[in-house]
Amino acid sequence: MAMQAMVLEKPGEALRETVLDEPAPAAGQVAIRVQACGVCRTDLHIVDGELSEPKLPLIPGHQVVGTVEEAGEGAERFAIGDRVGVPWLGWADGECAYCRSARENLCARARFTGYQLDGGYAERMVADERFCFPIPEGYPDLQAAPLLCAGLIGYRSLRLVGEGERLGLYGFGASAHIICQVAVHQGRKVFALTREGDTDAQELARELGAEWAGAVGDPEARELDGAIVFAPVGSLVPEALRALARGGTVVCAGIHMSDIPAFPYQILWGERTLRSVANLTRRDGEEFLALAPRVPVRTQVQSYALADANHALDELRGGRVRGAAVLTVGAAAQAAP
Numbered sequence: 001m002a003m004q005a006m007v008l009e010k011p012g013e014a015l016r017e018t019v020l021d022e023p024a025p026a027a028g029q030v031a032i033r034v035q036a037c038g039v040c041r042t043d044l045h046i047v048d049g050e051l052s053e054p055k056l057p058l059i060p061g062h063q064v065v066g067t068v069e070e071a072g073e074g075a076e077r078f079a080i081g082d083r084v085g086v087p088w089l090g091w092a093d094g095e096c097a098y099c100r101s102a103r104e105n106l107c108a109r110a111r112f113t114g115y116q117l118d119g120g121y122a123e124r125m126v127a128d129e130r131f132c133f134p135i136p137e138g139y140p141d142l143q144a145a146p147l148l149c150a151g152l153i154g155y156r157s158l159r160l161v162g163e164g165e166r167l168g169l170y171g172f173g174a175s176a177h178i179i180c181q182v183a184v185h186q187g188r189k190v191f192a193l194t195r196e197g198d199t200d201a202q203e204l205a206r207e208l209g210a211e212w213a214g215a216v217g218d219p220e221a222r223e224l225d226g227a228i229v230f231a232p233v234g235s236l237v238p239e240a241l242r243a244l245a246r247g248g249t250v251v252c253a254g255i256h257m258s259d260i261p262a263f264p265y266q267i268l269w270g271e272r273t274l275r276s277v278a279n280l281t282r283r284d285g286e287e288f289l290a291l292a293p294r295v296p297v298r299t300q301v302q303s304y305a306l307a308d309a310n311h312a313l314d315e316l317r318g319g320r321v322r323g324a325a326v327l328t329v330g331a332a333a334q335a336a337p
């Protein structure tokens, strides 16, 4: 059987619409009929060549929602027809010190969906069943897709930023719009910091329960207990440290960031912490997907047809997506407005 896929042949070039043979599941894998695939900023970093080790040619996409249609040898975790999600972490060796201490997100041999493994910008994909998640009921495919990276890695960032009440979110895109809802549900005060003049994102933040929304650098957002930097802009790091109360933490949530400018030790002094968050663990996924329906997290999505993936990436690059961008594939494409 043939399938439609959007393929990266060379970083820096647009994805090419291609017809490929459908992949067959190897041992331990399931084959998934893709219904929706979220478009992540990381996809942009891969397509633009800022993440430099993709397999080529590559099918990007690591926020995949679909149904299991075939199981490889020994794959018994899911039944045919189950709705599953495929996240960024697609495989880890299970043997190293990190894996054995439930930190498979740090495994040096880890392989990532839509980077070293073909992802969900296609009608069908295969995935290691151990790294797939059941999708909570009550989420349509389109709305579930952004939970799988924007939600899940955002949730890991929220966990690692600590439990302080005053939380700053730098950049208000797909991840922040989800994590804002979780943080408000936890009783925190959210300060959403965006580019000057990005009133759309600021308005969305207020709609989702943020205490305050405004431009980066505004003196209203001070004495924060924690801050998560979602935007891939290194100059936001000293900015966020300056806005932090003593003992607070800045978490950098993205996989790529422009260089961080030098800053005076004084803004780190006072037991402030600066850290990154890398990838996700299966525990993060299980916890977050159990929590999301209880909040309940409502994702706002802009949908694009699979063949329009390049357009979706351009919109994300230009900051023109409200909430999260999602590709509709197969049956979901017919159902989408």
Ligand SMILES: [Zn+2]
Pocket: 092, 093, 094, 095, 096, 097, 098, 099, 100, 104, 107, 108, 109, 110
């Ligand atoms: Zn490992």
Ligand SMILES: [Zn+2]
Pocket: 040, 041, 042, 043, 062, 088, 149, 150
């Ligand atoms: Zn992602």
